[in-house]
């Protein structure tokens with residue numbers, strides 16, 4: 001009876017600990033898009049800030065820059081996900 005109680009307490013505290021250290025992780029596309037931008041978009045100019053342009057402006061500019069950076073459509077999707085995320089969370 002006693003040991004059962006200890007097991008019960010242990011599992012409750014484990015649950016509590018994992019809950020308190022829980023941090024929502026961003027979708028992979030977003031973190032990969034950010035990393036791509038930091039790595040590939042600084043060769044010709046300094047890093048451009050997402051906040052400095054509207055979503056519409058990004059939608060027009062990014063495909064041009066993707067070509068300049070010699071990246072593909074998959075990378076464009078990831079970078080666009082990151083841009084949308086920054087613009088959405090800024091509001």
Ligand code: HEC
Nearest residue numbers: 037040041042043044045048053061062065066068069070
């Ligand atoms: C091969 C060089 C090169 C690479 C790589 C490059 N850019 Fe550019 N970028 C330019 C040049 C040149 C301009 C300014 C002339 C223009 O707008 O085409 C520019 C301008 C910009 C602008 C400003 C556009 C405007 O109209 O004000 C943004 C935003 C931008 N780049 C984002 C990016 C992003 C994001 C990437 C990575 C996907 C990237 N660039 C990679 C050369 C590059």
